[in-house]
Amino acid sequence: MKKSDIEHSTKVDVDSTTSEHSGLKGLLETILRRFRTATFMIALFPVYLLAVLIMAISATPAVYFFNFMQEFSATFSAPLNYFFIALALIGGFFIYGFSLIFVAPFFNLIIPIKMKPFRGPYYSLRSVPWFVHNTILYVVRYTFLEFITPTPLNILFYRMMGMKIGKGVHLNTTNISDAALIELEDKVTIGGSVHIICHYAAKGFLVIAPVKIRKGATLGLKATVMGDVEIGENAVIAPHEVVYPKSRVAADHKPAKAKSINGLSLE
Numbered sequence: 001m002k003k004s005d006i007e008h009s010t011k012v013d014v015d016s017t018t019s020e021h022s023g024l025k026g027l028l029e030t031i032l033r034r035f036r037t038a039t040f041m042i043a044l045f046p047v048y049l050l051a052v053l054i055m056a057i058s059a060t061p062a063v064y065f066f067n068f069m070q071e072f073s074a075t076f077s078a079p080l081n082y083f084f085i086a087l088a089l090i091g092g093f094f095i096y097g098f099s100l101i102f103v104a105p106f107f108n109l110i111i112p113i114k115m116k117p118f119r120g121p122y123y124s125l126r127s128v129p130w131f132v133h134n135t136i137l138y139v140v141r142y143t144f145l146e147f148i149t150p151t152p153l154n155i156l157f158y159r160m161m162g163m164k165i166g167k168g169v170h171l172n173t174t175n176i177s178d179a180a181l182i183e184l185e186d187k188v189t190i191g192g193s194v195h196i197i198c199h200y201a202a203k204g205f206l207v208i209a210p211v212k213i214r215k216g217a218t219l220g221l222k223a224t225v226m227g228d229v230e231i232g233e234n235a236v237i238a239p240h241e242v243v244y245p246k247s248r249v250a251a252d253h254k255p256a257k258a259k260s261i262n263g264l265s266l267e
Contacts, residue, residue, distance in 0.1 A: 040123075047132060051139050054107055058100035062092035097144030101153060105160030108136045115180050115208065122206045130199065130208050134177055137161060145174045158182075166215070178227075181210040188213050191239070195224040200245055207245065214251070 066088040073084035113129040120126060140157065148154045150172040159165050162180030168187040176182065178198030184190070190213075199208045209228035213219070217231045220239035225231070229243050232251030237243060241255065 043128075047135050050107065050132070051135055054104050054136065054139055055096075055100070055143070058103045059092075059096045061099055062096040065095055066092045094147070097147060100140055100144055101148070101157045102160070104136050104140045105157065108133060108161055115178065117181070117210060118208045119205055121204075122201075124206075127206055127208075130178065130206075133162075133180060137177065137179055141174050141176070149174050178208065181208070181227075183210065183212045185213065185215040185217075185233075187216045189218040191219055191221045191223065193222045194219045195222075197225070198227040200227050202245070209245070220255075 069084050069088035069091075073081045076084065111129075111132060113132065115129040115133045116126075118124075118126045118130070145154060145157070148157070150170060154174075155165055155169060155171055158171070158176070158179050163176075164183040165171070166184060166186035166188065169184050170189045171184070172192045173190055173194040173196075175193060175195040177196070181198040182196055190196070196211055198211050199206065201207070207227055211225055211227065211229050213225075213231045214233040214235075216234040217236070219225065219231075219237045220241065222240050223237045224242045225237070226243065226245045226247075228246045229249070230247075231237065231243065231249040232253060234251060235249045235253035236255060237249070237253075238255035243249060
């Protein structure tokens with residue numbers, strides 16, 4: 001990773017109320033840092049508005065389906081009418097979800113600001129793309145993604161969100177943040193409830209750094225991988241193991257005393 005990609009703590013004062021930038025960018029960042037609580041609350045409004053817009057567009061065909069079923073069953077007997085209303089509600093939810101996994105990545109694509117590796121103050125203009133990207137990701141994660149994990153649809157969704165995913169990847173988790181900075185090479189296995197998070201806090205700084213998992217690596221149940229990590233080919237991370245920031249896991253690494261993980265023999 002280039003030094004220009006992540007700023008060093010010696011060059012940035014995280015407690016500063018002024019920006020090192022000039023012009024309009026500097027003015028906006030200075031206001032953001034000087035009036036942190038107020039500007040943060042103001043900044044939340046367009047982000048929530050974006051989330052509402054994405055969810056509303058995705059729910060539109062579901063509402064149409066509900067109205068159709070309601071009118072269709074209006075003359076039926078009460079039990080049958082209630083059944084069709086219930087069918088419309090549950091069916092509508094899945095119509096919403098399947099629409100959402102395409103609508104959300106579309107908005108992530110058209111937004112002009114893109115998330116990049118970064119080390120600096122949380123109250124910074126460079127943290128805005130990270131915040132927006134994860135807002136879009138979490139709308140899907142917390143309302144529908146569990147219903148399509150693991151299936152080819154969750155692989156498709158993450159690819160559309162910018163994650164680099166090779167062939168034969170098995171991805172059995174929704175606990176993913178910062179998808180655009182994650183790379184999974186061919187035949188990587190991500191076990192159930194694994195956390196992959198490309199951001200962390202350090203000494204008052206927000207650090208956003210990529211994660212790369214090379215060919216054939218396996219992450220066991222509920223393992224955690226943090227930012228600025230590279231896991232080598234065919235390495236195995238044990239269940240519940242934490243891979244800390246800046247770690248480099250060697251190729252063919254195996255957990256001590258383990259015989260198998262996720263049914264995979266380590267011998």
